[in-house]
Amino acid sequence: MTAFSLEPAQLAWCAELRTLAAERLRPLADKGEPGRVNRALVAELGGLGLLGRLFTSGALDLCLMRESLAYACTEAETALALQGLGAHPVHAYGTPAQRTRWLPGVTDGTAIAAFALSEPGAGSDAAALELRAEAEADASPGGRTAAGTALTAPAAGAPLTAAPDGAARWRLTGEKCWISNAPEADFYTVFARTTPGAGARGVTAFLVPADRPGLTGRGLDMLSPHPIGALGFDAVPVTADDVLGEVDRGFRVAMGTLNLFRPSVGAFAVGMAQAALDATLAHTAGRDAFGGKLKDLQTVAHQVAEMALRTEAARLMVHAAASAYDADDPDVPRRSAMAKLLATETAQYVVDMAVQLHGARALQRGHLLEHLYREVRAPRVYEGASEVQRGIIAKESYARQEAR
Structure with a gap:
């Protein structure tokens, strides 16, 4: 199998x-309440077995799942993706x-996960986040006591209690938004932020x-x-057992997650x-217009051709980026950014043109295109706005040039 064809x-x-999404997931999605977690849908x-594949399949399989589910049920696609993003x-x-x-x-759909990176003042510039992880007096941010002894902490999820050996403990204070x-x-x-003033090098994942x-x-x-919300942290206790990865290396956790999920956003x-x-x-094949079918108008035919061209180009870019990730290619950041940028901008164009060619009927509540028109806008913003992706592409391209 190559990046250009599927088995x-x-x-x-x-x-x-696509059949499962239409027949089993779509009815559950329709029963959900907008802006709320649809636990029945997640459980289904x-x-x-789709949530389990988030952790056993590669990036290409993730992309195939997301594209196929999105075709018939965007709510199911998003529920699956958010479980993966939060739990990866x-x-x-x-x-x-x-x-x-x-x-x-997470795998059986009984635990809902979330990825809390963005803040009111730190969205695209993730390295500028300000949620503070303040070390308690008996521990240092580096994860060892003043005497240099190894740290211990209670089991994950246990209540915070005093530790005689000065185990690493922090209090989280601040806000997350658009989560x-x-x-x-x-x-x-x-x-x-565990180390003030250190930029991306002073962030820890908990x-x-x-x-x-x-x-x-x-x-x-x-x-x-x-569902999207804001979170407030008022001296929320965390310990060494809550750290994901290493202290002050959380930006690596964030970027490693985004490099996987950006192509799948595409x-x-x-x-x-x-x-x-x-x-x-x-619609254009069946719609009567000007003595023939709408598709017989050259202007319409050319617009449909452009929609088809861009959609296929975006799909190939997504598959190429996912295949690069699965092959552990060092060019993953650039390819992931390219895939997300091209695919999300393409979808915006294609959905908008589809609305135009359908006319007023596409703007009626409940129409497929009315639904897609609302859904298609957000991916150009989340997990790095289009402008951020262009910045990544340029930075990585210059680095490649200098390395030659």
């Missing part, structure tokens, strides 16, 4: 996923105890259960139908673009 088994799996994703840091960087405690629930699945998630991957004292949240009324976008394109093909 028959993969194509059959994608078709099966777990029962179908635990899977990839967590301790055995952290993985044992949380990943089975998907907040405030209803069962646990959060939270990125906080696994924070939702029931920690001092952690509060509120929902935000957003254009997208999936796959989500491609799924929406394909759904809009197929709806347009059906």
